[in-house]
Amino acid sequence: MNMIxxxxxxxxxxxxxxxxxxxFDLFMxxxxxxxFGIGLDKALSGxxxxxxxxxxxxxxxxxxxxxxxxxxxxxxxxxxFFVDRDNGIFYEFLTYPMTRSQFLIGKIVFxxxxxxxxxxxxxxxxxxxxDIPIRWPLMTVALVGIVLGTAGWFFxxxxxxxxxxxxxIFNTVLNVAYFVLMFGSSMFYPVDTMPTWLRxxxxxxxLTWHTDILRFATIGFGSFETIMAEGIxxxxxxxxxxxxAVHTLRNAILR
Amino acid sequence: xxxxxxxxxxxxxxxxxxxIKVYKGQVRQRAxxxxxxxxxxxxxxxxxxLGRNGAGKTTLLRILTTLIPPTSGTASVMGYDVxxxxxxVRQHICAVLQENALEMFLSVKDNLTTYARFHSMPSHERxxxxxxxxxxxxxxxxxxxxxxxxxxxxxxxxxxxxxxxVDKPVVFxxxxxxxxxxxxxxAVLDAIREQAxxxxxxLLTTHILQEAEELCDTIAMINRGKIVxxxxxxxxxxxxxxxxxVSITFEHLTDDVVASLHALAPMRxxxxxxxxxxxxxxxxxxxxxxxxxxSRRVPIAHLEINGGTLEDAFVELLGPAEEKKT
Numbered sequence: 004m005n006m007i008x009x010x011x012x013x014x015x016x017x018x019x020x021x022x023x024x025x026x027f028d029l030f031m032x033x034x035x036x037x038x039f040g041i042g043l044d045k046a047l048s049g050x051x052x053x054x055x056x057x058x059x060x061x062x063x064x065x066x067x068x069x070x071x072x073x074x075x076x077x078x079x080x081x082x083x084f085f086v087d088r089d090n091g092i093f094y095e096f097l098t099y100p101m102t103r104s105q106f107l108i109g110k111i112v113f114x115x116x117x118x119x120x121x122x123x124x125x126x127x128x129x130x131x132x133x134d135i136p137i138r139w140p141l142m143t144v145a146l147v148g149i150v151l152g153t154a155g156w157f158f159x160x161x162x163x164x165x166x167x168x169x170x171x172i173f174n175t176v177l178n179v180a181y182f183v184l185m186f187g188s189s190m191f192y193p194v195d196t197m198p199t200w201l202r203x204x205x206x207x208x209x210l211t212w213h214t215d216i217l218r219f220a221t222i223g224f225g226s227f228e229t230i231m232a233e234g235i236x237x238x239x240x241x242x243x244x245x246x247x248a249v250h251t252l253r254n255a256i257l258r
Numbered sequence: 259x260x261x262x263x264x265x266x267x268x269x270x271x272x273x274x275x276x277x278i279k280v281y282k283g284q285v286r287q288r289a290x291x292x293x294x295x296x297x298x299x300x301x302x303x304x305x306x307x308l309g310r311n312g313a314g315k316t317t318l319l320r321i322l323t324t325l326i327p328p329t330s331g332t333a334s335v336m337g338y339d340v341x342x343x344x345x346x347v348r349q350h351i352c353a354v355l356q357e358n359a360l361e362m363f364l365s366v367k368d369n370l371t372t373y374a375r376f377h378s379m380p381s382h383e384r385x386x387x388x389x390x391x392x393x394x395x396x397x398x399x400x401x402x403x404x405x406x407x408x409x410x411x412x413x414x415x416x417x418x419x420x421x422x423x424v425d426k427p428v429v430f431x432x433x434x435x436x437x438x439x440x441x442x443x444x445a446v447l448d449a450i451r452e453q454a455x456x457x458x459x460x461l462l463t464t465h466i467l468q469e470a471e472e473l474c475d476t477i478a479m480i481n482r483g484k485i486v487x488x489x490x491x492x493x494x495x496x497x498x499x500x501x502x503x504v505s506i507t508f509e510h511l512t513d514d515v516v517a518s519l520h521a522l523a524p525m526r527x528x529x530x531x532x533x534x535x536x537x538x539x540x541x542x543x544x545x546x547x548x549x550x551x552x553s554r555r556v557p558i559a560h561l562e563i564n565g566g567t568l569e570d571a572f573v574e575l576l577g578p579a580e581e582k583k584t
Binding site: 005006009012013016017020021090091092093094095096097098099100101102 | 323324325345348349351352353355357358359360361362363364368372375376377378404
């Protein structure tokens with residue numbers, strides 16, 4: 004436990020050195036919701052229609068912005084491996100008296116805490132300012148979804164961050180991941196209005212599963228059966244990613 | 259050729275047995291970073307690993323610090339196997355790696371206290387020790403500066419200073435003093451000696467042979483992943499049996515005398531006024547004959563013949579001639 008707390012403290016100390024980092028860490032999804040959400044809601048004027056239900060774009064986009072926050076935090080954290088490697092501290096960490104799992108868990112606990120804080124701020128302002136109709140009884144499920152989502156994406160991206168040693172290649176992987184996963188998901192628009200090929204792609208996209216779960220847990224949109232299936236699929240994605248990330252950290256530290 | 263000199267006393271802190279390390283992608287070329295390396299380091303000993311670039315020193319340190327596993331063979335630190343009990347090993351070591359390993363966004367003091375926190379040091383002790391370490395290594399006036407704003411030399415000093423924050427029984431130092439100015443290098447060497455006297459085991463690599471000579475109790479010279487010489491400094495120097503350092507002061511020095519000295523194919527030759535210092539690799543009787551002949555041509559005011567230095571031994575054991583043999 005001490006080691007996990009030490010990793011947490013280290014992450015906190017680094018973030019606390021920059022006001023800009025702290026602002027983006029806490030308010031980025033909210034700013035996205037207020038600017039992009041409101042802008043698109045006005046452009047769509049009558050709101051957005053999915054599966055025969057009409058809702059404001061901000062309501063629809065709230066889950067998208069929350070899953071984007073989890074994905075973004077995971078990307079930043081996995082990119083942090085590169086920064087740590089450039090600074091040399093990454094290898095020194097691995098000589099500290101802690102297990103590889105403790106190292107990964109410490110990092111992810113910090114980032115999940117950050118994601119929860121971001122989400123609480125975003126949802127609160129969404130309710131108070133944008134009048135988004137939140138389904139409060141399921142808020143705990145939403146928070147669990149945010150934690151598991153951040154963890155799942157972090158473990159998934161950490162596999163690439165640990166295997167790829169060239170910064171430019173990892174940047175390319177991240178850009179492709181951003182582009183394909185985010186725009187090939189239900190984050191920005193409803194899946195049922197997409198062309199067939201894009202809809203098919205999005206159905207196999209863990210970001211769609213995660214966004215759908217958060218949408219169900221925040222505004223109650225979606226069928227319970229679909230959400231359960233997506234929840235199980237995302238759970239599998241998380242477990243496999245965790246095991247692969249720990250394996251990669253144990254065996255592919257240095258070439 | 260392998261030499262083993264001396265014997266072990268006291269408890270063994272670090273031990274390797276037939277360690278082989280083949281990196282991925284090198285199997286087909288059969289290039290081995292370590293090739294059946296066996297050694298023991300006693301508790302409280304300062305043990306130096308010397309060798310040319312790529313000899314396998316850093317690979318050995320990476321295995322002993324649990325960063326990478328050996329391909330075969332066993333290694334243990336304080337009795338714990340580096341593969342089976344990796345966490346136990348990490349609980350008994352601290353390391354300065356070859357690359358700088360610093361938290362660039364944190365201050366000098368925060369780097370020290372964060373390091374100590376990872377080694378489970380209590381809060382009040384962290385603060386007290388950080389002040390002491392910063393003073394000792396000339397970092398006190400930079401305590402609140404972010405590391406990214408420090409010069410290269412200060413960064414290295416901080417990197418090394420970290421291991422003096424904690425009291426782990428085994429310390430690994432991979433070219434720790436590289437890039438340090440002579441004054442703080444001296445402070446680091448003094449601190450290392452002090453730590454060894456208090457019972458800590460130090461295993462270091464360095465390219466600065468003078469440093470190894472004055473610091474190490476035992477030295478292992480490594481070439482292509484194998485130990486080619488092992489023992490204390492004098493024992494290693496004695497390996498350079500055919501290397502002599504000759505200092506001659508002539509009453510006057512002529513070009514043909516200098517030419518005769520060059521004909522001995524010295525490993526190095528320094529001339530200052532009528533004095534010449536040369537290091538030659540050859541048979542003692544032949545050397546004496548040559549000097550006698552020279553003295554008949556030009557009177558010699560002073561003559562001194564010594565065995566080779568550690569550097570001479572290094573060159574003889576690991577230099578181009580040995581490279582060709584392997």
